[in-house]
Amino acid sequence: MNVAQRFRMRADEVGAVRAEIHELLRARGRTSCTWEVGTHATPGNLVERLLALGLVDDDPFPLAVGMVLTEEPLAAPPSIEVREVHTDEERLASARIAAVAFGSPLPTELPPREADGNNVEYLALIGGRPVARASGSFSENGASLFGGSTLPEARGQGGYRALVAARWAEAVRRGTPILVTQASPMSRPILAQPASARSARSASCSTPSAPEPLPPELPRP
Amino acid sequence: MIAPGELAENANTYTPLGPTDQRVIDDRYVLWRAAAISRT
Numbered sequence: 001m002n003v004a005q006r007f008r009m010r011a012d013e014v015g016a017v018r019a020e021i022h023e024l025l026r027a028r029g030r031t032s033c034t035w036e037v038g039t040h041a042t043p044g045n046l047v048e049r050l051l052a053l054g055l056v057d058d059d060p061f062p063l064a065v066g067m068v069l070t071e072e073p074l075a076a077p078p079s080i081e082v083r084e085v086h087t088d089e090e091r092l093a094s095a096r097i098a099a100v101a102f103g104s105p106l107p108t109e110l111p112p113r114e115a116d117g118n119n120v121e122y123l124a125l126i127g128g129r130p131v132a133r134a135s136g137s138f139s140e141n142g143a144s145l146f147g148g149s150t151l152p153e154a155r156g157q158g159g160y161r162a163l164v165a166a167r168w169a170e171a172v173r174r175g176t177p178i179l180v181t182q183a184s185p186m187s188r189p190i191l192a193q194p195a196s197a198r199s200a201r202s203a204s205c206s207t208p209s210a211p212e213p214l215p216p217e218l219p220r221p
Numbered sequence: 222m223i224a225p226g227e228l229a230e231n232a233n234t235y236t237p238l239g240p241t242d243q244r245v246i247d248d249r250y251v252l253w254r255a256a257a258i259s260r261t
Contacts, residue, residue, distance in 0.1 A: 001254075001255045002252065002253065002254050002255075003233045003252070003253045004250055004251070004252045004253075005230075005231050005233055005234060005250070005251055005253070006230075006231040006234045006250060006251040007249065007250050008248065008249055008250075009249040009250070013249060017249050017250055020247075021250065021252055024245055024252055024254075025252075025254075028243075028254060030254065033252075036231070036233075038230035038231060039230060040230065066226070066229030066230045066232070067229055068225040068226060068228070068229045070225070113240070113241075114240040116239045116240055118237040118239075119236075119237065119239045137232075137236035137237060138237070139235065139236060139237050140222070141222060141223045141228050141235055142225065142228065144228070144232040144235075144236045146232075178225055178228075180225060180228045180229040180232055181229070181232070182229070182232060
């Protein structure tokens with residue numbers, strides 16, 4: 001996964017920055033990148049300029065809303081169990097839910113991963129079955145919420161809400177009761193429930209995914 | 222302390238890096254590269 005963001009450039013630098021970022025991706029064998037153009041990005045028409053250079057709108061949600069929660073979110077339904085992901089079995093279950101939700105190929109195994117106390121994965125289970133997953137990235141600035149995804153057949157039952165509540169509880173435990181996220185249309189209504197929720201828009205477009213690492217830039221005429 | 226609005230708009234700029242994550246910080250952009258698909 002690659003994300004470019006916090007753009008602060010002049011209009012005549014856009015082409016060079018695009019080429020520079022693609023070169024950084026090529027150097028790592030990466031094939032795609034999400035470009036998140038926030039409210040304060042410059043130049044002001046950056047999305048249009050990037051689209052003109054060959055990037056494409058993110059599908060299906062080209063517009064995310066950055067949200068900040070500073071009050072306790074909705075409580076989790078008591079029937080839903082939330083647990084941190086520790087075992088290989090839990091990691092695979094989490095990755096498979098994400099793959100279904102984001103339309104990626106279903107993984108059958110995962111490479112080993114070191115434990116990381118600041119980047120935590122969670123599973124939500126209904127009747128003992130994993131139905132939703134999410135990540136929380138904890139720092140002195142609060143908790144960033146990533147990758148919230150729920151199996152289609154389990155939506156509307158509170159799995160996502162339970163995962164938000166779990167990350168809020170952990171942020172409170174760490175003394176940083178702030179949650180931030182880029183919310184999709186599906187998660188936005190849930191996150192907007194506390195009166196303290198604030199938001200800022202962020203357009204999102206992508207370098208089209210390629211089967212091989214990004215090709216070299218063509219020489220300019 | 223980063224302002225919450227800035228954090229929400231540019232979350233990947235400030236989140237702690239995982240063991241295999243990388244971040245390139247430039248005056249004009251920030252590029253975050255991670256192995257994990259699940260942090261998107």
